[in-house]
Amino acid sequence: xxxxxxxxxxxxxxxxxxxxxxxxxxxxxxxxxxxxxxxxxxxxxxxxxxxxxxxxxxxxxxxxxxxxxxxxxxxxxxxxxxxxxxxxxxxxxxxxxxxxxxxxxxxxxxxxxxxxxxxxxx
Amino acid sequence: xxxxxxxxxxxxxxxxxxxxxxxxxxxxxxxxxxxxxxxxxxxxxxxxxxxxxxxxxxxxxxxxxxxxxxxxxxxxxxxxxxxxxxxxxxxxxxxxxxxxxxxxxxxxxxxxxxxxxxxxxxxxxxxxxxxxxxxxxxxxxxxxxxxxxxxxxxxxxxxxxxxxxxxx
Numbered sequence: 001x002x003x004x005x006x007x008x009x010x011x012x013x014x015x016x017x018x019x020x021x022x023x024x025x026x027x028x029x030x031x032x033x034x035x036x037x038x039x040x041x042x043x044x045x046x047x048x049x050x051x052x053x054x055x056x057x058x059x060x061x062x063x064x065x066x067x068x069x070x071x072x073x074x075x076x077x078x079x080x081x082x083x084x085x086x087x088x089x090x091x092x093x094x095x096x097x098x099x100x101x102x103x104x105x106x107x108x109x110x111x112x113x114x115x116x117x118x119x120x121x122x
Numbered sequence: 123x124x125x126x127x128x129x130x131x132x133x134x135x136x137x138x139x140x141x142x143x144x145x146x147x148x149x150x151x152x153x154x155x156x157x158x159x160x161x162x163x164x165x166x167x168x169x170x171x172x173x174x175x176x177x178x179x180x181x182x183x184x185x186x187x188x189x190x191x192x193x194x195x196x197x198x199x200x201x202x203x204x205x206x207x208x209x210x211x212x213x214x215x216x217x218x219x220x221x222x223x224x225x226x227x228x229x230x231x232x233x234x235x236x237x238x239x240x241x242x243x244x245x246x247x248x249x250x251x252x253x254x255x256x257x258x259x260x261x262x263x264x265x266x267x268x269x270x271x272x273x274x275x276x277x278x279x280x281x282x283x284x285x286x287x288x289x290x
Binding site: 079 | 205206207217228230233234235236237238239240241242243244246247248249251252253254255256257258288289
């Protein structure tokens with residue numbers, strides 16, 4: 001079954017505002033310290049060790065995690081957006097298996113026009 | 123005496139050069155990347171080690187200047203479940219290109235593996251504030267170390283009472 005990845009933020013902001021991004025990943029985060037009660041065998045470590053946030057392809061925030069992060073890790077951070085664009089969160093597993101979640105952020109100027117990431121004239 | 127650079131000597135030099143690098147990576151005491159070897163080491167040591175934690179902290183600070191009142195941390199004084207301890211920290215700085223935290227380390231000083239998380243910030247970030255949840259083995263200090271762009275370090279720690287310890 002697919003594990004859930006959640007990404008939440010204000011989808012429409014005005015220019016210069018801080019954007020709070022809240023993420024949640026469904027993951028056991030096996031810390032590698034627990035033992036099986038009967039056999040005494042240690043469960044191997046399996047955690048999300050890296051979370052990368054990109055905005056329009058540029059890295060905005062990065063988290064390196066170790067075994068001390070709780071199961072189903074929640075993470076909230078901020079960034080500032082000048083132009084509208086693509087938010088991209090990548091969770092990377094111990095086996096380098098990565099999962100993505102993407103979203104579009106709309107940035108408006110004072111008049112209510114959208115500031116597009118690409119400048120072109122028709 | 124004439125010293126010839128023969129094949130044996132040449133290979134020896136190269137091996138010596140790389141062995142230093144290899145030793146630095148393998149016998150890393152207190153450096154965070156030792157975590158790469160965690161899954162092998164843990165079969166021998168699962169108990170918390172205070173000296174290891176101190177060594178890690180020393181290795182992060184590296185004798186640099188410590189600035190006070192740089193970090194605010196919000197953690198409950200008493201955490202009911204050690205598996206889920208909500209942590210929120212923010213760094214007082216203008217996120218300009220010369221004044222931002224490059225890295226923020228979060229350490230649980232009495233966890234079997236004290237390093238909990240390393241957060242990397244960039245000047246585009248706008249605000250250095252993060253909230254997440256961590257595990258704590260028992261009631262102990264939780265330490266946040268901010269590694270600033272201009273070479274200064276901010277350290278803040280808080281004692282957290284854990285009612286039910288996590289097996290982390």
